[in-house]
Amino acid sequence: MQPEDLPLLLEREMPYGKYKGHKIADLPGNYLNWFAREGFPKGEIGRLLALMREIDHNGLSSLLDPLRKK
Numbered sequence: 001m002q003p004e005d006l007p008l009l010l011e012r013e014m015p016y017g018k019y020k021g022h023k024i025a026d027l028p029g030n031y032l033n034w035f036a037r038e039g040f041p042k043g044e045i046g047r048l049l050a051l052m053r054e055i056d057h058n059g060l061s062s063l064l065d066p067l068r069k070k
Contacts, residue, residue: 001051007067008044009052015045024048025064029056 009025019027024045032053040046055061 005048005051006064008048009055009064010067012045012048024052025061025068027052029053032056 010023012024014020014022014024014027019031027049032049035041035046035049036053040050055063
């Protein structure tokens, strides 16, 4: 993880699928877990999904709260 990835979780939108248009940071845990089981896509979107899954899985979503308030 790079520190500059955290704001990207709040900026980037899911480009396809059931949650198309939703911010990566707002995706539900079960959707992130599905990617963890099935495989994350390549590239930036996959990297951000994997990061968000780790944050969510470990109960660390509050780390994003200060960034949401900006």
